[in-house]
Amino acid sequence: MMHGNLRKMMASADSNGKVSYQLRLGDEQFPLEQAIGQKVSIQFSGQISCIHCGRASNKSFSQGHCYPCFKKLAACDTCIMSPEKCHYHKGTCREPDWAEKFCMQSHYVYLSNTTALKVGITRGDQLPTRWLDQGATQARAMFLVDNRRTSGLVETLFKDEVADKTNWRNMLKGSDLNIDLAAEQERLINRLWEGLDSLQNEFGLQAIQELGDDNVTHEFDYPVLEYPTKVTSINAEKTPLVEGTLMGIKGQYWMLDTGVINLRKYTGYEAAFTL
Structure with a gap:
């Protein structure tokens, strides 16, 4: 289990173009290739902290900033x-x-x-x-x-x-x-x-x-077991507990068997991840 404020996933590609991702919550990182095909959950607490100054914010602007920094x-x-x-x-x-x-x-x-x-x-x-x-x-x-x-x-x-x-x-x-x-x-x-x-x-x-x-x-070759035939977006503001089997990752999106979520959209949000 990991807990902290969400940051943009780190992505890299090896010499063959195979892409891998690191989930970042606060100071912790987790290699997400271990989670592909597994049940995962990410629980959003509703708290948001500016990624620049750290102050609490009711809303995220420009991918993780409070309004004054924005x-x-x-x-x-x-x-x-x-x-x-x-x-x-x-x-x-x-x-x-x-x-x-x-x-x-x-x-x-x-x-x-x-x-x-x-x-x-x-x-x-x-x-x-x-x-x-x-x-x-x-x-x-x-x-x-x-x-x-x-x-x-x-x-x-x-x-x-x-x-x-x-x-x-x-x-x-x-x-x-x-x-x-x-x-x-x-x-x-x-x-x-x-x-x-x-x-x-x-x-x-x-x-x-x-x-x-x-x-x-x-x-580039992304870590995807199966692509969705219908793309259903998950809104963490409305559904703070996001869970399902992680079928793949592409761009800054998780593809779950329950829908897709753009993690970058929630930069600065406090969350807990469980594999």
Whole structure:
């Protein structure tokens, strides 16, 4: 049995693409491969603590923050979800020192397969974590970009051609078909070269670098015994005792024989886990 405030599951992949997860409650961690196919329960107490300042909160904002932190932290600003709206260069960032560390560093613009073709961005040190959190079965970095705002502008070019959101219900049904991501990269760049050329003229050739022929497509295998044919979401606010046989994990979702739950949604919630 484990008890503490829930944190985002840690995900990693070995050299063969096999994904494993660690459940995190407070300072404790548990390797969830031991729980696949077993009866599990997670009991939510109703208490929420901010993952930044630790204060008690009646509601969780921006994946685990209290309202004051949500309003003041740069990590909770709208530009985190819409990086092309980054305003650091205007001198209006909430936390310039934080932005220097997290935003003003290299980012990747990538393609992934989450049952459909998707474009996204992530920091250079967040691969493959970002792909695993989204439940991607395939992923391929296309560009190395020198900061978050510029990577967001590149991503925006692709949004007219490719979705930038994951259909989580389809992702959890496991109906993935392989996509030739290298061919899709070439096709999209050929369609969008004028916009890419314009951005490179504005920010410099070194600011947006297409990755070369040695770039590879990564493939991932998630710990799933059986995918649900019907996706029924569990709301821990309404059903604080979540229990059932753990049939698999993909993205930040548990797939139980009683329904599916997005654990990341409850970051900062106090809970007790039992295997």
